[in-house]
Amino acid sequence: MNLLKAAASVSAMTLLSRITGFVRDTLLAVLFGAGLAMDAFVVAFRLPNLLRRLFAEGAFSQAFIPILGEYRNRRGEEATRELSARVLGSLSVALLVATAVGVVAAPLLVYASAWGFAKDADKFALTVTMLRICFPYIFFISLTSFAAGILNTWGSFKVPAFTPVLLNLSFIGFAVLAAPHFERPIVALAWAVFAGGILQLAFQVPFLLRIRMLPAPKWDPRDEGVVRILKLMAPAALGVSVAQVSLVINTHIASWLGDGPVSWLYYADRLMEFPSALLGVALGTVILPSLVKHHANQDPEAYSRLLDWGLRLTLLLALPAAVGLALLAVPIIATLFWHGEFTRHDVMMTRAALIAYAVGLAGIILVKILAPGFYARQNIRTPVKVALVTLAVTQLANAALVPWLKHAGLAAAISVGATFNAAWLWWLTKRGGHWRAGSDWGAFLLKIAVALYMMGGVIWYGMGPEQSWFGLPTAARALKLSLVVAGAMAAYFATLWALGLRLRQFARNE
Numbered sequence: 001m002n003l004l005k006a007a008a009s010v011s012a013m014t015l016l017s018r019i020t021g022f023v024r025d026t027l028l029a030v031l032f033g034a035g036l037a038m039d040a041f042v043v044a045f046r047l048p049n050l051l052r053r054l055f056a057e058g059a060f061s062q063a064f065i066p067i068l069g070e071y072r073n074r075r076g077e078e079a080t081r082e083l084s085a086r087v088l089g090s091l092s093v094a095l096l097v098a099t100a101v102g103v104v105a106a107p108l109l110v111y112a113s114a115w116g117f118a119k120d121a122d123k124f125a126l127t128v129t130m131l132r133i134c135f136p137y138i139f140f141i142s143l144t145s146f147a148a149g150i151l152n153t154w155g156s157f158k159v160p161a162f163t164p165v166l167l168n169l170s171f172i173g174f175a176v177l178a179a180p181h182f183e184r185p186i187v188a189l190a191w192a193v194f195a196g197g198i199l200q201l202a203f204q205v206p207f208l209l210r211i212r213m214l215p216a217p218k219w220d221p222r223d224e225g226v227v228r229i230l231k232l233m234a235p236a237a238l239g240v241s242v243a244q245v246s247l248v249i250n251t252h253i254a255s256w257l258g259d260g261p262v263s264w265l266y267y268a269d270r271l272m273e274f275p276s277a278l279l280g281v282a283l284g285t286v287i288l289p290s291l292v293k294h295h296a297n298q299d300p301e302a303y304s305r306l307l308d309w310g311l312r313l314t315l316l317l318a319l320p321a322a323v324g325l326a327l328l329a330v331p332i333i334a335t336l337f338w339h340g341e342f343t344r345h346d347v348m349m350t351r352a353a354l355i356a357y358a359v360g361l362a363g364i365i366l367v368k369i370l371a372p373g374f375y376a377r378q379n380i381r382t383p384v385k386v387a388l389v390t391l392a393v394t395q396l397a398n399a400a401l402v403p404w405l406k407h408a409g410l411a412a413a414i415s416v417g418a419t420f421n422a423a424w425l426w427w428l429t430k431r432g433g434h435w436r437a438g439s440d441w442g443a444f445l446l447k448i449a450v451a452l453y454m455m456g457g458v459i460w461y462g463m464g465p466e467q468s469w470f471g472l473p474t475a476a477r478a479l480k481l482s483l484v485v486a487g488a489m490a491a492y493f494a495t496l497w498a499l500g501l502r503l504r505q506f507a508r509n510e
Contacts, residue, residue, distance in 0.1 A: 010282040013161030018274045020168035025270050026336050027175050028189070033341025036123050037186040039262040043114045043251060044130035045193055048102070048138045050248065052145070060091070060142070062375045063232035065149050067225055069292035072153060077212075083225040084150060085215035090226055091146060092217050095139045102135040113248050116256040126184065133190035140197030147204040150213050153289055159207045161282070166203055167196035232380050246394050246417065250410045253402060260349065261407035267337060267346075268353035268411060272361060275321035280368035283310055287369065291376035300434070303376075307435045310369040311426075315362065315448060320492050322361040323452055327459045328484065329354045330466040335477045344470060352408035360415025366422035373429055382428060390421040444501075451495035458491040459484060 032038045064087065071080040102109065110117060110127045117124045148160035174192035179185035208214040220226065254261040287310050294303040325332070329351040338347050374383050394417030401409030429435045462484040463469075469477055 010157045010161040010285055011278050013158050013165075014278050014282055016162065017164040017168065018277060020165050020172070021270065022274075022336055024168045024171045024175075025267065026339065027172060029267070029337040029342040030340030031175060031179065032186055032189075033263075033343070033346070035260065035263070035341070036120070037126065037184070038266075039260075040117070040123055040127040041130055041186050041189050042262050042266045043110065043117070044127050044134050044190060046251060047109055047113060047131055048134050048141075048193070052138055052141045060229075060233060061145060061149055062371075062380060063229045064146070065153060065288055066292050066375055066378050067229050067232070068149060068153050069289055070296055071225065073293060073296045081213060081215055083223070084213060085218045086220045086223040086226050087229060088143075088146060088215055089217035089219040090221050090230075091142065093219070095142050099136050099139045102138065103132050106131045106135070113251055114262075126186070130187060130190035133187070134193045137193045137197040140201045144197070144200045144204060147201070147208055151204065151207060151211075152285060154211050154213070155289070156207065156211070157286060159204060161285070163200045163203055166199040167193070170196035170199060232378060246391055246414065249395065249398070250414070253398065254407055254410060257407055260346065261410075264346065264349045264407055265353050265410060267333070267350045268357055271325065271332060271336075271354055272357040272364075275318065275325070275361060276364055276368075279314060279317050279321065280365035283314060283365075284368040284372050288372040288376060291372055295376050304435050307369075307373055307429070308438065311366070311435070312444065314365050314369050315445070316496075318362045318365045319448060319452060320455055320488075322358045323456055324459065324485070324488060325361065326355045326358040327456065328463060328481070329358075331463055331469050331477065331481045331484070334469045335474070335481050338470075339474070347470075349407065352405070353411040356405070356408045356411035356415060358415075359412065360418040363415065363419035363422040367418060367425060370422060370425040370429055373434060374425075377434075383425065386421055386424045386428070389424075390417045393417050393420050447496060447499040447501055450499065451492045454495045455488045455492040458488045462487055 028038070032041070068080060068083065071083050106128045107124075110124060110131060114127065117127055144163060148163070151157075151160050171189065171192045174188045174195070178191065179188035182188050205214060221230075250265070251262060254265055287306060290306055291303060294300075294306060330347065333347045333350050333354065337350070338344065371383050374380065394413050397413035397416040398410060401412045403409070405412060430437070463480075469480075472480065
């Protein structure tokens with residue numbers, strides 16, 4: 001399997017997901033703006049989405065995929081199928097209980113995550129109503145992640161990468177067709193989440209059948225493999241929860257800053273997640289099964305070379321993405337979201353948050369490459385320790401930056417924490433001998449720096465004054481933005497080519 005092609009295919013599917021996501025977010029900005037109703041939905045959706053990241057795509061995936069890969073490499077497919085059946089049985093019961101608790105305890109959850117909403121009874125009640133509709137999403141999306149773990153282990157990356165498109169299509173359909181028929185139109189978005197979870201799970205079933213890995217659930221929590229996964233999940237859940245706790249704290253702080261900050265951070269976060277998912281999630285997804293294989297085969301040289309490949313490719317693509325987001329913040333936000341209820345003031349406030357997020361983008365993506373290096377060795381505890389200290393660093397940054405930068409300080413604190421997290425994981429990986437840097441790393445970084453300088457110059461001169469973008473019609477903004485981005489990309493990669501860097505150098509077969 002060519003990892004570069006696999007990563008490119010995942011990125012292509014992720015790109016489709018992000019494009020439909022931007023259509024979705026543009027539509028939401030037009031219809032609902034960035035006020036009370038949208039703040040309520042963001043909080044209602046964030047809670048089950050937080051649990052998805054914590055248990056489904058976070059702790060569960062970090063524990064499940066390494067064990068699943070070990071079973072397949074060492075014990076064969078029949079043993080792997082039996083393990084999957086027992087994991088599915090235990091997971092389904094746990095999810096049903098968690099969903100029931102979430103629906104019943106919705107008022108307490110809203111109060112805990114957005115305490116500031118309590119001062120507005122209507123905003124609080126609306127958030128509770130939507131949370132109860134959204135919460136079953138955690139059941140469906142967790143089973144979707146279970147299916148995705150199996151498909152990825154079998155080398156099928158495209159299907160899981162495409163699946164999020166269905167949630168975006170659900171949002172678009174409910175916003176356009178169903179929202180006008182609701183007393184509170186925003187509630188249609190909560191039902192879109194519910195329906196989207198079902199669609200994503202149903203979509204993956206035929207592909208599991210194709211590889212004969214759609215097991216009937218079996219209740220056997222004492223099974224050896226299940227117990228090992230649960231033991232790995234405990235520290236993994238703690239580690240992932242640290243990042244999610246930081247998001248909850250940020251939402252809580254933002255809820256006290258009035259109407260708008262929660263939504264501004266949401267839209268900026270959506271833009272930041274575009275390169276984060278396109279690069280970090282894609283590379284992390286394809287690299288983990290191969291790292292598991294090299295660890296199982298006791299081949300440290302291949303393991304180190306694969307990590308080196310991932311780190312180089314990450315920096316090559318993440319750094320220009322960060323520079324582009326920061327410099328083009330106003331053109332991007334104005335082009336995508338400055339319509340309908342989304343005002344010029346909302347553009348500038350979202351801009352501040354996006355620039356703050358862009359500072360830490362490389363760190364955010366590097367963590368997605370470095371952390372799997374620990375998960376592949378079934379070493380969950382080390383990333384957890386790093387994550388706990390990172391939480392403290394992030395909150396200290398909040399205390400220092402929020403009084404000065406307001407909502408943008410929350411985004412800046414996330415960037416500080418992500419950079420700290422990535423730096424420490426890198427140092428531990430290097431110190432442990434799991435990654436050995438080649439002698440050409442200095443030259444490689446210098447080439448990137450020169451290319452970034454050239455790219456930044458093209459953007460700076462091509463975009464002109466930020467305020468000028470507000471005087472352009474929508475189509476003209478989109479066309480100009482496309483030309484500036486194309487020119488910047490051409491300048492970056494042409495400079496790298498002139499300095500001797502070639503794409504074929506990153507081709508890698510596993």
